[in-house]
Amino acid sequence: MEKVNSDITAFKIKLERIEEISELLEDQDLDLEQAIKLYEEGMILSQECLKSLQAAEVKITELKNSFNTL
Amino acid sequence: MQLPQYKTITRLTSEIKGTLEQGFKFETVIGEVSNFKPHYSGHWYFTLKDAGAQISCCMWAGNNKKVNFTPKDGSQIVVTGSITVYPPRGNYQLDITDMKNTGVGDLQVAFEFLKEKLGKEGLFETARKREIRTFPSKIGIVTSPTGAAFQDMISVANRRFPLVELILAPAKVQGEGAAMSIANGIAALNEFPDIDVIIIGRGGGSLEDLWAFNEEITARAVFNSRIPIISAVGHEVDFTISDFVADRRAATPTAAMELVTPDKMKVASALNDFMNNFGAAVSANLSGKKDSVLRFINSPVVKTPVNIIKMNSQKLDLAAMRLDNIMNTNLKDLKNRVNSAILHLKSNDHNRILKKGFVFVTQNDKFIKSSQELRVKDQFQLNFFDGKILIEGNNGKSK
Structure with missing residues (x-):
């Protein structure tokens, strides 16, 4: 449960960074070295996200306390 | 002979009895059974109530023989009866001649009744409906752990967005106590700070099967949920009270899960788009710089x-x-x-003037332009065009 939470949280954080990188790279005045750094970071994060999307399996937690209260 | 100044209790009660019994004949009412007591004589005694009032009821053995179920405390029934007053006890009751379980044909009546009531209270207001986030981390589910609906929802989640976590509050979704069980499930999930959305639901069935989702307890639990709720009960055609109260209705539990999860394929294709864009942006950046380099290299100079x-x-x-x-x-x-x-x-050439016979005077290398300027006791100089003569001063012998 903890692990999955961190997985989806990490996924969302990565996705946000990817979006940010995408915007940063639009700036044509960006110096080339910086652009390449961002490119590499964006590619790595995207591939990580793709991998976790393919590899993940839904985690199910079942609560105990709400059943049959009659 | 004195006229009586008062009525006897018997007389008053008799008048009340007349008024009530004439005024309330063959009333059809809906209510919840409580304190049900089948007497050994075969008569049934119980109370019918709703949130605001209650009334004592009786159904004589002769009448209740025709009823094909036995009411239980908590069940909702529709009855037809007349008011009778029992003077020895001073109370009135509903003398029931016909009884229907809302589960066996008059459910629609109960449904409309509750729908109208909760509608008036504002439980269905569209203004209070919250937006459903479609990129959830945790989805709460209230349904039967053994039902097909739950398995369907798991496989949809796995297919569409396997990163999500499902938190099941197992509930009884049919039969006695189901509504309370659903309400408790909703409350339990509301204890979690980070559940994005709750799906309550079950697969299709008869109106009785779905009845728990038409009960007031369920409706109020949905209404009171801090977390947005999607109600997904039965098949496409089945509408329940909880559908009206929920923030969103889905036709089926499967549809509900589809509604709250992003499609994995679309997320993947968005990621691929990002990667393509990264490449394009960098090469655009590079070619922007290359252009200026090329312009320089190709320039004639x-x-x-x-x-x-x-x-x-x-x-x-x-x-x-x-x-x-x-x-x-x-x-x-x-x-x-x-x-x-x-x-x-040339125009100021003084020599030409001097040649005409003029002389100019200097003293200490300064031109003397007036007689006042000349200090006669000191030496001064007379300048001719061809030379100068130094004159010694008279040393104070002048005037």
Whole structure:
């Protein structure tokens, strides 16, 4: 449960960074070295996200306390 | 003979009995059974109530023989009966001649009744409906752990967005106590701070099967949920009270899960788009820079060294020409100025005047322009056109 939470949280954080990188790279005045750094970071994060999307399996937690209260 | 000043209790009660029994005949009412007591004589005694009131009821053995179920406390029933007053106890009751379980044909009545009531209370207001986030981390589910609906939802989640976590509050979704079980499930999930959305639901069934989702307890639990709720009960055609109260209705549990999860394929394709865009952006950046480099390299000046030299020698020539120009102009200017100065000097040439016989006087190398200026006791000088004569001063012997 903890692990999955961190997985989806990490996924969302990565996705946000990817979006940010995408915007940063639009700036044509960006110096080339910086652009390449961002490119590499964006590619790595995207591939990580793709991998976790393919590899993940839904985690199910079942609560105990709400059943049959009659 | 004195007229009575008062009625007897019997008389009053008799009048009440007359009024009530005439006024309330064959009323059909809906209510919840409580305190149900089947008497050994075969008569049924119980109370019918709702949130605001209650009434004592009886159903004689002769009548209740025709009823094909036995009411239980908590069940909702529709009855037809007349008010009777029982004077020895001073109370009134509903003498029931017909009884229907809302589960066996009159459920629709109960449904409409509750729908109208909760509608008036504002539980269905669209203004209070919250937006459902479609990129959830945790989805709460209230359903039967053994039902097909739950398995369907798991496989949809796995297919569409396997990163999500499902938190199941197992509930009884049918039969006695189901509504309370669903309500408890909703409350339990509301204890989690980070559940994005709750799906309550079950697969299709008869109106009785789905009844838990038409009960007030369920409706209020949905209404009170802090977390947005999607109600997904039965098949597409089945509407329940909880559908009306929920923030969103889905036709089926599967549809509900589809509604709250992003499609994995779309997320993947968005990621691929990002990667393509990264590449495109960097090469655009690079070609922007390459263009300026190319422009420089291809510029005529840079193309061959000879050109550079030619270019530079030309520049040098130009510079020299400019310098010439400047110097010429300046020299001309200077010459002019000198000439005009000479002319000026010539026009003021005092020698020409002196030659005419004038003399000028200087004392201590200064021109003496008036008699007042001359200090006669000191030496001074007379300047002729061909020379000067020094005159010694008279040393105070003048006037």
